[in-house]
Amino acid sequence: xxxxxxxxxxxxxxxxxxxxxxxxxxxxxxxxxxxxxxxxxxxxxxxxxxxxxxxxxxxxxxxxxxxxxxxxxxxxxxxxxxxxxxxxxxxxxxxxxxxxxxxxxxxxxxxxxxxxxxxxxxxxxxxxxxxxxxxxxxxxxxxxxxxxxxxxxxxxxxxxxxxxxxxxxxxxxxxxxxxxxxxxxxxxxxxxxxxxxxxxxxxxxxxxxxxxxxxxxxxxxxxxxxxxxxxxxxxxxxxxxxxxxxxxxxxxxxxxxxxxxxxxxxxxxxxxxxxxxxxxxxxxxxxxxxxxxxxxxxxxxxxxxxxxxxxxxxxxxxxxxxxxxxxxxxxxxxxxxxxxxxxxxxxxxxxxxxxxxxxxxxxxxxxxxxxxxxxxxxxxxxxxxxxxxxxxxxxxxxxxxxxxxxxxxxxxxxxxxxxxxxxxxxxxxxxxxxxxxxxxxxxxxxxxxxxxxxxxxxxxxxxxxxxxxxxxxxxxxxxxxxxxxxxxxxxxxxxxxxxxxxxxxxxxxxxxxxxxxxxxxxxxxxxxxxxxxxxxxxxxxxxxxxxxxxxxxxxxxxxxxxxxxxxxxxxxxxxxxxxxxxxxxxxxxxxxxxxxxxxxxxxxxxxxxxxxxxxxxxxxxxxxxxxxxxxxxxxxxxxxxxxxxxxxxxxxxxxxxxxxxxxxxxxxxxxxxxxxxxxxxxxxxxxxxxxxxxxxxxxxxxxxxxxxxxxxxxxxxxxxxxxxxxxxxxxxxxxxxxxxxxxxxxxxxxxxxxxxxxxxxxxxxxxxxxxxxxxxxxxxxxxxxxxxxxxxxxxxx
Amino acid sequence: xxxxxxxxxxxxxxxxxxxxxxxxxxxxxxxxxxxxxxxxxxxxxxxxxxxxxxxxxxxxxxxxxxxxxxxxxxxxxxxxxxxxxxxxxxxxxxxxxxxxxxxxxxxxxxxxxxxxxxxxxxxxxxxxxxxxxxxxxxxxxxxxxxxxxxxxxxxxxxxxxxxxxxxxxxxxxxxxxxxxxxxxx
Numbered sequence: 001x002x003x004x005x006x007x008x009x010x011x012x013x014x015x016x017x018x019x020x021x022x023x024x025x026x027x028x029x030x031x032x033x034x035x036x037x038x039x040x041x042x043x044x045x046x047x048x049x050x051x052x053x054x055x056x057x058x059x060x061x062x063x064x065x066x067x068x069x070x071x072x073x074x075x076x077x078x079x080x081x082x083x084x085x086x087x088x089x090x091x092x093x094x095x096x097x098x099x100x101x102x103x104x105x106x107x108x109x110x111x112x113x114x115x116x117x118x119x120x121x122x123x124x125x126x127x128x129x130x131x132x133x134x135x136x137x138x139x140x141x142x143x144x145x146x147x148x149x150x151x152x153x154x155x156x157x158x159x160x161x162x163x164x165x166x167x168x169x170x171x172x173x174x175x176x177x178x179x180x181x182x183x184x185x186x187x188x189x190x191x192x193x194x195x196x197x198x199x200x201x202x203x204x205x206x207x208x209x210x211x212x213x214x215x216x217x218x219x220x221x222x223x224x225x226x227x228x229x230x231x232x233x234x235x236x237x238x239x240x241x242x243x244x245x246x247x248x249x250x251x252x253x254x255x256x257x258x259x260x261x262x263x264x265x266x267x268x269x270x271x272x273x274x275x276x277x278x279x280x281x282x283x284x285x286x287x288x289x290x291x292x293x294x295x296x297x298x299x300x301x302x303x304x305x306x307x308x309x310x311x312x313x314x315x316x317x318x319x320x321x322x323x324x325x326x327x328x329x330x331x332x333x334x335x336x337x338x339x340x341x342x343x344x345x346x347x348x349x350x351x352x353x354x355x356x357x358x359x360x361x362x363x364x365x366x367x368x369x370x371x372x373x374x375x376x377x378x379x380x381x382x383x384x385x386x387x388x389x390x391x392x393x394x395x396x397x398x399x400x401x402x403x404x405x406x407x408x409x410x411x412x413x414x415x416x417x418x419x420x421x422x423x424x425x426x427x428x429x430x431x432x433x434x435x436x437x438x439x440x441x442x443x444x445x446x447x448x449x450x451x452x453x454x455x456x457x458x459x460x461x462x463x464x465x466x467x468x469x470x471x472x473x474x475x476x477x478x479x480x481x482x483x484x485x486x487x488x489x490x491x492x493x494x495x496x497x498x499x500x501x502x503x504x505x506x507x508x509x510x511x512x513x514x515x516x517x518x519x520x521x522x523x524x525x526x527x528x529x530x531x532x533x534x535x536x537x538x539x540x541x542x543x544x545x546x547x548x549x550x551x552x553x554x555x556x557x558x559x560x561x562x563x564x565x566x567x568x569x570x571x572x573x574x575x576x577x578x579x580x581x582x583x584x585x586x587x588x589x590x591x592x593x594x595x596x597x598x599x600x601x602x603x604x605x606x607x608x609x610x611x612x613x614x615x616x617x618x619x620x621x622x623x624x625x626x627x628x629x630x631x632x633x634x635x636x637x638x639x640x641x642x643x644x645x646x647x648x649x650x651x652x653x654x655x656x657x658x659x660x661x662x663x664x665x666x667x668x669x670x671x672x673x674x675x676x677x678x679x680x681x682x683x684x685x686x687x688x689x690x691x692x693x694x695x696x697x698x699x700x701x702x703x704x705x706x707x708x709x710x711x712x713x714x715x716x717x718x719x720x721x722x723x724x725x726x727x728x729x730x731x732x733x734x735x736x737x738x739x740x741x742x743x744x745x746x747x748x749x750x751x752x753x754x755x756x757x758x759x760x761x762x763x764x765x766x767x768x769x770x771x772x773x774x775x776x777x778x779x780x781x782x783x784x785x786x787x788x789x790x791x792x793x794x795x796x797x
Numbered sequence: 798x799x800x801x802x803x804x805x806x807x808x809x810x811x812x813x814x815x816x817x818x819x820x821x822x823x824x825x826x827x828x829x830x831x832x833x834x835x836x837x838x839x840x841x842x843x844x845x846x847x848x849x850x851x852x853x854x855x856x857x858x859x860x861x862x863x864x865x866x867x868x869x870x871x872x873x874x875x876x877x878x879x880x881x882x883x884x885x886x887x888x889x890x891x892x893x894x895x896x897x898x899x900x901x902x903x904x905x906x907x908x909x910x911x912x913x914x915x916x917x918x919x920x921x922x923x924x925x926x927x928x929x930x931x932x933x934x935x936x937x938x939x940x941x942x943x944x945x946x947x948x949x950x951x952x953x954x955x956x957x958x959x960x961x962x963x964x965x966x967x968x969x970x971x972x973x974x975x976x977x978x979x980x981x982x
Contacts, residue, residue: 781886795842
């Protein structure tokens with residue numbers, strides 16, 4: 001076993017090095033004149049021009065090896081050149097070792113990473129360019145006594161570039177700058193544990209661009225070497241952090257040799273800013289903490305016996321708070337977000353899930369020889385996600401998620417390769433991923449509020465309160481948005497054996513886990529495709545524009561009650577085909593609203609029986625534009641099918657297509673005529689829907705005389721008033737005072753407005769399995785619709 | 798038309814008592830609070846709010862449609878359909894209005910008791926829409942018409958308005974609407 005240490009900031013254990021290349025360290029002798037000029041100084045200065053190459057760096061764990069091929073340390077700008085290092089070593093009178101260092105134009109690179117057990121599969125290459133200037137001071141004595149060490153370190157990294165490369169394509173963080181200071185970092189050995197404690201790490205970072213290259217001739221260049229044009233960018237990132245950390249390292253993997261890591265971090269403060277062409281998406285006032293327990297690192301096999309670098313986690317818990325989520329020119333905030341979580345092994349749906357990741361080579365088999373395959377299993381035992389806007393809070397309570405499957409990562413370019421269509425960008429593939437999530441319900445106000453529904457109001461946004469599925473497919477994230485920086489997404493997703501809840505009751509109502517009742521899209525399959533969806537941060541907010549998308553959602557049974565055994569309303573098939581659709585997330589909610597009435601002024605609203613509400617500056621508004629295109633063929637059209645009376649096969653399964661069907665065929669939007677004279681009806685307006693989400697007070701009245709479900713009495717028509725002095729936290733008032741009206745219950749408030757110029761159905765057919773299709777409606781045209789809905793959800797009293 | 802009307806899924810609407818000018822009978826009996834307390838899978842939501850259609854007009858501005866402050870044009874929505882190929886169109890025209898409510902509840906509920914003993918025999922899950930006590934209608938209106946074309950701007954457009962409907966005031970709606978599957982899926 002050999003160890004290598006470069007400048008005390010890079011080390012490894014159990015490494016066998018082979019150096020067919022050369023090590024060059026040019027130390028120059030000081031002449032007498034220079035020596036005479038030195039006064040009162042101590043220590044020595046080392047200057048080195050370094051180039052280190054190795055065909056292979058190997059790490060072995062219980063006889064299993066991982067190889068880092070084509071290892072090189074040298075110049076970042078010259079593939080044959082050396083990196084400049086200057087280190088001044090000084091020992092001060094308190095016996096501290098002081099290292100001042102300057103590193104210029106250095107690249108650390110692995111051309112490929114392979115596992116000894118699977119030499120034919122490679123993970124791809126990594127490179128890290130940088131210049132560093134800083135110091136490291138090492139003093140004797142750690143946090144626990146004299147046998148340890150104390151470190152003070154600070155440095156500035158400039159000209160940084162961190163990249164990942166597969167099959168000649170690469171993605172990299174470009175023009176990185178990082179400043180960091182960590183003072184009083186202690187290193188102690190406690191028993192068999194190496195204990196590293198950093199009382200405070202402060203720093204800031206800036207990533208000038210995140211670039212993509214599909215030209216194999218490029219390697220770590222900001223511009224294309226062929227065209228000279230700047231490589232497309234996903235955007236830029238900057239931020240700052242103030243952390244306190246404690247890390248414990250111990251020998252021993254999950255089995256045999258390996259490494260155990262335990263870690264705690266407190267985020268004292270931080271912020272994160274993503275910029276797209278100068279428009280910012282900011283996460284400000286970040287604070288929190290997390291703890292990693294019993295993370296093991298092994299070179300081992302995954303659950304399918306495939307050689308892998310395994311990361312297996314005992315548990316991880318924490319809480320992160322984002323004080324403000326800002327976007328748009330106005331810098332308005334969507335509100336505050338808080339996430340508490342516990343990742344821990346447990347059983348879901350009769351199967352035990354852990355938290356583990358097995359890193360392997362290969363990626364998508366058709367993408368080329370290089371790529372990453374992550375055999376992944378996760379178990380989010382419990383999480384609460386809360387959102388606070390204008391001081392009012394809603395909690396998505398009891399979020400759980402589980403899953404297992406392979407995730408592949410490749411950097412690909414637009415080509416048809418080995419029969420598979422690839423697109424420019426970072427391709428994240430899903431290969432047999434079986435996963436699910438569920439929430440227990442919403443709580444409005446605080447953690448003590450009763451569970452309630454309300455996610456039903458977000459179905460228009462595609463949010464289901466519970467969903468489990470098996471998934472294949474990919475999402476490819478390309479660089480560059482609608483203009484300049486941003487993202488371009490191409491995606492093909494297939495889902496099978498899915499079960500999604502439209503309405504779901506709690507899975508735990510306080511007396512233990514129960515079967516979650518609801519209205520379920522069961523026996524669900526989905527085939528969805530997205531082409532050229534651009535994602536940009538604009539002056540308005542976060543904008544998604546889709547070139548073309550089409551999908552088929554086939555719900556084998558719409559079940560009521562239990563997701564597997566509940567009675568079925570039959571089979572439903574929803575086909576969609578959209579061109580030029582878009583979605584924008586805008587900060588700010590409903591603003592001023594007339595709830596329960598009509599009118600654009602407070603007086604007009606009150607006159608109609610409504611309540612005039614100012615729901616504040618914060619909140620979220622989602623603006624959607626859906627252009628439903630006319631049918632192109634049977635797979636690209638908008639249609640809705642309801643099938644019942646299906647036959648049952650020999651195994652007792654319902655046979656899709658064997659029953660009677662009601663078909664709404666070729667549903668499409670239009671502008672109401674051909675106004676541009678091209679002979680085709682215009683279709684640019686679509687269905688425009690704005691959904692605004694706030695947390696706000698609402699009027700809740702008692703529906704019956706007598707006690708309610710919590711035993712609080714009142715008369716029919718009495719209003720519910722929150723009162724902390726009351727036993728149940730509320731009371732009923734027949735004539736609430738003005739002070740009482742200030743204490744109306746909080747609700748999850750959703751305001752939606754949907755408009756379309758024309759929505760048409762070409763024909764409505766009844767299809768008999770023997771008699772065939774009969775048209776019952778020869779066309780439906782709906783014109784000039786503007787529908788507003790103002791709904792506030794509270795618990796059922 | 799010779800299509801067999803599918804005996805698809807029957808939606809049983811029950812326990813609804815509308816204090817409208819007319820009455821609807823309730824087939825199942827109301828659950829008392831004790832029975833409600835025994836109901837599993839609670840949660841659900843209590844909704845307060847309102848729904849408006851073309852409060853100020855729709856998105857089309859042309860010779861037929863316009864804002865509600867323009868008395869020469871219609872500001873409501875239009876729904877047209879035809880049951881015969883190359884035939885005329887049945888139309889719900891100038892649809893607009895607002896209705897508001899407090900206490901519309903929605904949840905999935907298991908009925909296995911009550912209803913005078915019927916619940917025990919019934920023993921299944923239902924989707925329950927608890928009707929609000931009071932629904933306020935603000936200037937809800939539409940017209941039933943017959944038209945020669947789907948769009949009022951199509952060449953040769955002619956339309957006969959058959960009658961108009963207007964609703965204003967409060968409607969008391971009590972009880973629950975229970976929806977559940979039946980028949981062969």
